[in-house]
Amino acid sequence: MSENLLVIFVFVFGTVIGSFLNVIIYRLPREKSIVFPPSSCPACGYKIKWYENIPIISYVFLKGRCRNCKTKISIRYPFVESITGLFAVFTYLKWGLSVESIFYFVFICLIISIIFIDFDFKIIPDELNLIGFLSGILFSFFREDFSLLDAILGAVLGAGFLYLVAYLYFKLKGIEGLGLGDVKMLAFVGTYLGWFGSLFTIFFGSVLGAAFGLMFSLLKKKKYEGQLEIPFGPFLGVASLIYIFFGEKIKQFYFGGMG
Numbered sequence: 496m497s498e499n500l501l502v503i504f505v506f507v508f509g510t511v512i513g514s515f516l517n518v519i520i521y522r523l524p525r526e527k528s529i530v531f532p533p534s535s536c537p538a539c540g541y542k543i544k545w546y547e548n549i550p551i552i553s554y555v556f557l558k559g560r561c562r563n564c565k566t567k568i569s570i571r572y573p574f575v576e577s578i579t580g581l582f583a584v585f586t587y588l589k590w591g592l593s594v595e596s597i598f599y600f601v602f603i604c605l606i607i608s609i610i611f612i613d614f615d616f617k618i619i620p621d622e623l624n625l626i627g628f629l630s631g632i633l634f635s636f637f638r639e640d641f642s643l644l645d646a647i648l649g650a651v652l653g654a655g656f657l658y659l660v661a662y663l664y665f666k667l668k669g670i671e672g673l674g675l676g677d678v679k680m681l682a683f684v685g686t687y688l689g690w691f692g693s694l695f696t697i698f699f700g701s702v703l704g705a706a707f708g709l710m711f712s713l714l715k716k717k718k719y720e721g722q723l724e725i726p727f728g729p730f731l732g733v734a735s736l737i738y739i740f741f742g743e744k745i746k747q748f749y750f751g752g753m754g
């Protein structure tokens with residue numbers, strides 16, 4: 496297979512997985528089964544046919560509406576499919592067809608799910624953090640750059656540090672600024688990124704969150720006042736994704752190697 500064809504195949508594969516992530520994102524926080532029943536329109540219950548469920552393409556063909564009741568379908572469905580497809584390509588370009596690619600793509604899929612679920616519901620399902628944590632531990636046995644000890648150290652340090660921040664915040668301000676879900680998420684992320692990567696995720700995630708919070712409060716109208724509650728998970732997620740692709744460069748820069 497030619498290289499270009501392979502990249503297209505990887506992208507299509509990614510969009511199919513992205514379509515499954517949409518199911519997880521919708522059903523997991525609503526405590527519905529992931530595998531059954533097949534997809535239906537949330538507005539009218541219309542059973543979506545397989546050919547109306549093709550990633551990205553079906554959305555375009557249906558002009559973003561349910562065939563039966565014409566209710567608008569969120570643009571987020573094709574968006575999640577597209578970014579998952581793109582990340583599959585990035586993963587392939589960085590790690591090729593390898594064990595690393597499989598594990599990093601699992602990591603990315605879990606993070607994408609967490610980002611959207613936390614954004615919607617301000618929760619991070621334990622299932623996702625647990626699968627992530629266990630897969631990260633398993634991955635450490637296959638890696639040359641990383642040992643089991645690195646994975647455990649990353650989990651303990653990341654989760655511990657975030658827990659400490661949350662604890663101090665609570666003591667100082669009397670507000671629960673962080674959920675335990677974020678702490679568990681860092682245990683998961685730490686098994687993949689190690690101690691330096693998990694600290695980077697916390698710091699860079701905080702910077703992103705603060706920037707977003709500031710932008711939001713500058714732009715916000717009166718009606719939003721008092722409703723401002725930004726979940727932290729999505730920012731931690733974005734920071735961790737940056738690290739898995741640019742981690743070596745960030746590390747080199749930080750420790751003065753400059754590469």
Ligand SMILES: [Zn+2]
Binds near residue numbers: 536537540563
């Ligand atoms: Zn409908």
